Each structure stands twice: as structure tokens, then as C-alpha cells.
Amino acid sequence: xxxxxxxxxxxxxxxxxxxxxxxxxxxxxxxxxxxxxxxxxxxxxxxxxxxxxxxxxxxxxxxxxxxxxxxxxxxxxxxxxxxxxxxxxxxxxxxxxxxxxxxxxxxxxxxxxxxxxxxxxxxxxxxxxxxxxxxxxxxxxxxxxxxxxxxxxxxxxxxxxxxxxxxxxxxxxxxxxxxxxxxxxxxxxxxxxxxxxxxxxxxxxxxxxxxxxxxxxxxxxxxxxxxxxxxxxxxxxxxxxxxxxxxxxxxxxxxxxxxxxxxxxxxxxxxxxxxxxxxxxxxxxxxxxxxxxxxxxxxxxxxxxxxxxxxxxxxxxxxxxxxxxxxxxxxxxxxxxxxxxxxxxxxxxxxxxxxxxxxxxxxxxxxxxxxxxxxxxxxxxxx
Amino acid sequence: xxxxxxxxxxxxxxxxxxxxxxxxxxxxxxxxxxxxxxxxxxxxxxxxxxxxxxxxxxxxxxxxxxxxxxxxxxxxxxxxxxxxxx
Amino acid sequence: xxxxxxxxxxxxxxxxxxxxxxxxxxxxxxxxxxxxxxxxxxxxxxxxxxxxxxxxxxxxxxxxxxxxxxxxxxxxxx
Numbered sequence: 001x002x003x004x005x006x007x008x009x010x011x012x013x014x015x016x017x018x019x020x021x022x023x024x025x026x027x028x029x030x031x032x033x034x035x036x037x038x039x040x041x042x043x044x045x046x047x048x049x050x051x052x053x054x055x056x057x058x059x060x061x062x063x064x065x066x067x068x069x070x071x072x073x074x075x076x077x078x079x080x081x082x083x084x085x086x087x088x089x090x091x092x093x094x095x096x097x098x099x100x101x102x103x104x105x106x107x108x109x110x111x112x113x114x115x116x117x118x119x120x121x122x123x124x125x126x127x128x129x130x131x132x133x134x135x136x137x138x139x140x141x142x143x144x145x146x147x148x149x150x151x152x153x154x155x156x157x158x159x160x161x162x163x164x165x166x167x168x169x170x171x172x173x174x175x176x177x178x179x180x181x182x183x184x185x186x187x188x189x190x191x192x193x194x195x196x197x198x199x200x201x202x203x204x205x206x207x208x209x210x211x212x213x214x215x216x217x218x219x220x221x222x223x224x225x226x227x228x229x230x231x232x233x234x235x236x237x238x239x240x241x242x243x244x245x246x247x248x249x250x251x252x253x254x255x256x257x258x259x260x261x262x263x264x265x266x267x268x269x270x271x272x273x274x275x276x277x278x279x280x281x282x283x284x285x286x287x288x289x290x291x292x293x294x295x296x297x298x299x300x301x302x303x304x305x306x307x308x309x310x311x312x313x314x315x316x317x318x319x320x321x322x323x324x325x326x327x328x329x330x331x332x333x334x335x336x337x338x339x340x341x342x343x344x345x346x347x348x349x350x351x352x353x354x355x356x357x358x359x360x361x362x363x364x365x366x367x368x369x370x371x372x373x374x375x376x377x378x379x380x381x382x383x
Numbered sequence: 384x385x386x387x388x389x390x391x392x393x394x395x396x397x398x399x400x401x402x403x404x405x406x407x408x409x410x411x412x413x414x415x416x417x418x419x420x421x422x423x424x425x426x427x428x429x430x431x432x433x434x435x436x437x438x439x440x441x442x443x444x445x446x447x448x449x450x451x452x453x454x455x456x457x458x459x460x461x462x463x464x465x466x467x468x469x
Numbered sequence: 470x471x472x473x474x475x476x477x478x479x480x481x482x483x484x485x486x487x488x489x490x491x492x493x494x495x496x497x498x499x500x501x502x503x504x505x506x507x508x509x510x511x512x513x514x515x516x517x518x519x520x521x522x523x524x525x526x527x528x529x530x531x532x533x534x535x536x537x538x539x540x541x542x543x544x545x546x547x
Contacts, residue, residue, distance in 0.1 A: 035505040035516050043516075063485040099450060175536035229513050236513065238483050246519075247391075314460050317415035333415050336428075351418030379461045 002329045002365045006358030007148050007176060007306050010202045014262040017255045018329060021204055024254035031250055032322065049257040050114045050240070056260055057193055058184030059211035059359040065121040066243045067253060068371040071175040071196035072098040073221075077243055078171055078192045079142065080220035085111030089129055093119040094147045094154070098171050100340065102141065113137070119344040122297045123150035126156060131162050140169035140191075145183070146176040149338045150296030150345070151279070151306030160189030169216065175199060180272050181262055185213045192216065192246065200271075201263070202359065203256035206249045245312075252280040271359050278357040279305035283310045285370030289379040295345050295352060305357040309312050309338075311373065313382045316351035323353070327372040331355050384459050387437050389444075390416055390428040390452040397428045401450045404430065409439045417457055473546040477501075477520045480512035480529060482539040487516040491537035494518070499527045507547055512540040519547060 003011045007304030024045070029038025031046050046067070054062040066073045079102040083089065093116055099244055106112035117129045130141055141163050144329055145240035146153040156172060169191040176185060178193075185193055190213060197207030212218065224237040224245035235242060263271060280301060287294050291312040297303065311319055320333030334351045342348050355369060389411075391397040397413070406409045409432070416429040432440045437454075444451060470539050481487045501520030506512055522544060523529055532539055 035503055040503060043484060043488055047485065047492075051538070063483065157417075159475075236483075238513070240485065241483065243545075313416045316417050317417045317458070318460055321414045326464065334418055349419055375464070376461065379464065 002327075002358050002361075002368060004355045004361065004369060006333050007199065007354060007356035007359070007360045008332055009198050009205060010200065010358050010360075012360040013204070014259065014360065016202060016258040016262055017155075020258035020380075021255040022253050025030075025252040028254070030247055037069070041106065043093070043256050044166055045254050045257055046250060047201050047246060049253050049260070051208065051237070052257060052260045053211065057178070057195070059193070059213055060186065060187045061239075066212070066213040066240050067207070067248050069206050069249060069340045070196050070198070070208040071173065072208075074194035074196075074208050075099055075173060076172075077221040078210055078218060080107045081243075082169060082192075082216075083110070083139055085199065086137060088113045088137040089114070089140050089142055090115045090117065090133050090138060091117060091142040092117045092144070092154075093331070093344050094123065094125055094144050094145065094150075094152070095142075095338070095340065096148055096221050096339040097339070098175070098316055099142060116286070116340065119341065121345065123147055123152050123295060123341060123345055124297050125154065127155060127162060128156050130159060131166075133242045134162075134166050134168070134365065138166070138168060140171055141171075142171040142175070145178075145181065146304040146306075147296075147338065147341055148176050148306070149308055149324045149336045149341045149352065150355075151176075151304040152297050153303050156183070156188040156190065160187075162190040163191070170335035176306075179259075180268070180275060180304070182268070183294050185211060188219040192218075195369065197252065197256045197259070199264070200358075201256065201259050204249075204252040204258035207252040210243075212239065212280055215298075219244070220367045222246070266359075274359060275361075276301050276303075276362065278361055279303075279307055279321060280355070281363065282355060282366050282370060285367070289374050289377050291381060292373060295347070306354060307356075308352040308354040310350055310352055311377045312348065312382060313350065313381050314376075316347075316353045319353050319376060319380075322376055323372055327375075329369055329372055358382050385434055385456045387432045387434065387440075387454055387456050388417055388448060389432060389440065389454050390429055391429070391450075392452050393423060394428055395431075400424055400444065401430055403447050403449055404432075404440060404443055405441065406438075407438055407443050410436050411440065417455070419457075427463045475522055475524050476545055477519070477522045477525055477545050477547065478507060478510060478541075478543060478545045479518040479527060479532070480510050480514070481504060481518075482513040482515045482538070483527075484516060486539075487514050487518070487539050489535055490518055490532065490537050493531050493537070494528075494532065497527075498532075499531050501526055501528070501533045504547065507545050509545060510541055510543065516538055
């Protein structure tokens, strides 16, 4: 199978990640729940992984790196824990449902007002439109680093500056970029960075987190066992315990730790350059095929390695099915949990077929995908 | 040629019926749910059943009171792969 | 049961501080190890550092260098 669904999850992981998880499964006790070697082994790895992530993302304090089971959980923790009734939040039409649904919930159930900056036909938003929507009650800008549908990236430095100039929080969904693109919370004035471990970080599913820069109190999403201060009837207020009730996914975090080491040793820029090259190779190979419509802004290579397209007016699900069944190429069709992005692109009815490239893909695989698209376009040509 | 897609609200429903159909020897396979059918469901899985198996599939569903959302027919939009050796 | 000995015990507000201190001591070669917090001491975190009493100066220096504020430090029979 040619796996081109890396935006959903990176199916191929570095061997060191797999080894780390397997090893942890026979050596880890429960972190923060004891002082014996089993518990300490787990505690140490978790502690060091916080430090690695803090360094990786430019987060000033490692105790404010909070582990969650994925970016969706991180976003829910951040968004449900930051706002009060009467607050106003600005976000965009580029967002994934893991940003939109918590925001809608805040709007519908918690008296928070919401403004979504529209995207153009190429799927881009204009940061000036964010600034235009700021009002006295505005508390935060919440946006994605890159769209999981078009691959278009937002200029976090520019948006962060807008947030800082107006004294706003800046919450970033880095699901599509953490591990691949350059992210520095200090430079980009990011208040809360939400990330997932199982996409570009090439870690296990069930890992992710949020990094908090500065003195930002987030109300706990869940409360419960913390391993420390057991006689307190409320969740301990200090980070990270404040937002980490229950047993952490120690085995997964061990894998995530190995994944960060792998990326650092290989070079984040090296990985990003290869993925970008494969994306552009594919884009150039398909963009002029009769019947093919490619979505997104390809005027820049500063974008995530995603190419979404349609062929004639073929149902995107049928195309994806054909790619899988006949050509053994894995892609994702449908709405991609990004309903507003589809609406902006005009693809609500048809959906789109998304090809997303990863570190372990090859030029040969990319060329075969191009050939498959050409063939399907020929076979689906209207008579 | 019309092919039939059994639609679901979630993967659990789909996988449950897939198991039932397999057990009863009704030919079916998992396919992406067509985008055009229901906007609400176009992200999920569907079970693709050829025209000849449709009645057997429906009987199996009724027998087991299996949960599904809808069954829709769609024309195959692609011509077969051309003979590459001609 | 093994014999109790007189040790210098450092208690911490958080597990994070305890782990950070262990790492700091290991990298500086300061003797000691993490143990369950003795019952006589009350602290936020259930892990405490147990060091030979004569290492108090090294322990205090390591706390300062690592930027960690201990919750308590005292001698204990453990």
C-alpha cells in the first residue's frame, strides 16, 4: 500500500518509537504514584519529555507542558478553561471541528460570542480581518497553524503580534504542523499551543498536549487522582498536575520522547524539506491533468504537505475508493472534519480527495500516485 | 451499473453489520460513504453491495434488526481500466 | 526491616520539582536518592530526596543552581 494519509496519522513510525513503547510496557510503573523504580522510571521519562517538548516548541517552562491524549483534548482543555460569559473570541473558517465544536459550545452554552474570519476561494484568511474584528470584550484569537484540507499555513508571527498589541491570548492548533514546521512560542507570542503526538511528530496515537506560555490560569477540565496532595478536595492548582488528573499514557509518552529524539537527530528542517518536495512533485504532476481541480494556495512552498483535489465532478469518496482498491493508494475523502473550509472552497457536495505526504514516502510512490490520478481522470472523463 | 451503499451514523454500526453480512455469506465490502448522499454522513464508512446481493443484504438486516441509516443506489462513475497491452 | 539512619530529607511542592532535583543532583554527582515522603513531613509531592546529612551544603547549592524552591528540608530517621 502507498500510504498518503499522513495528515490523518503517520502510519509509519521510526523503529525507535516502537521500541520505546514496547520497552516501556515492561518497565513502567505509574508515574507520580510511588517512589519505587517502576514508578520513577516512568516519572523520569515523562519529566524529560516535557523538557524536550518545551525546548522543541520554545515554551519557557517545562512544567507548563501538559500531556493529553490528543490535540482535540488539548483544545477542549484550553478553550473550555480560558473563557468567561461575556468574552469574545475570534477564530477562522480554516478550523478543524476540534476547534470549531468547542467554540460553538462556548457560544451556545456559556455566553461567549464568536467571530469567524472568512476564507477566500483558495482557502486563505487575511490576518487584517482578525484585527478588524477585535472589540473591547475580545479575549483571544484562536487559529490553526495549517489547514488539514488545503495545507495553507497561517503566519503565526503576524497574528501573534496582533494578539500581543491588543493584549489578547493567542491559542494555536498545531495539529498539522507540530514536528514538521518551525514553531517558537516566545517568538510568535503564542499563549497556548495545542499539539498532537501522532501526526508529524511521528509518535504514538493517544499522545498530545498543550504548552502554556506565561502566567495563564486554565480551569481544570477534569479533576481526580493526581498522585500528590491526596487530602486536598480540589485538584492541586500547580501545573502540570492542575490539568492532568488520572494516569498519563506513560507508554505513549515514552514513544513520543523517542520520536522527538528522532526528529532532532534527523533534523526538523530536513524532514520538512523532503515532505515539501514530495508535495510539490505531486502538485506539479497533477495540476494540469484535464479534469483535475487542486485546492489551496500553491503560490508558496511554506505550506503543509497536503494536496486536496477533485476529478471532474466525480464523488470524492468514489475516487478515494478507486485509489485504494485498484491502485492501493491510501488517501482521505469526504469532509475532513473541516466543514467551513469545504464551504469556502465550494466542495460541500463533492468533498475532496486529500493526499498528504510524510517522511517515509518516496518519489516513486509520488509518481505512482500521479499516474493513478491521470488514469482515473481518463476513466472518469465525461462522454 | 448501479451499486448500493449502506450508510451509517458511525463506524461501530457499520462494522457490526459488516460482520453479520460476512457471517451470512452476503458479499459486501467497506467503502468510503459517498459525499453526495448525505452531507451529515459523508465522512463515514459505508458497505458497498452489488445489485445482485441487495435483497440478501436487506434480509440479513431485517433478520438481525441491524442498525443502519439508509441504503442508496449510485451509478459507477468510472469506466473500467483500459487494456494496457493493446 | 532495615536499620533506620539519620538522613537529610528535602521535600518538594511538585513531582516536577522532585524530578528536576534528581536530575540536577545526578549531573553534579551529589549523593542521594528519591524516596517516599516520610510521614513526619508534609509536602505537596509524595517523593522526597534523601541525602547523607554531611551533603547539606551541596544539596542547598544544587537547589539554588537548579532554581528549585524546596517545600521543606530537615533531618529525619528513615
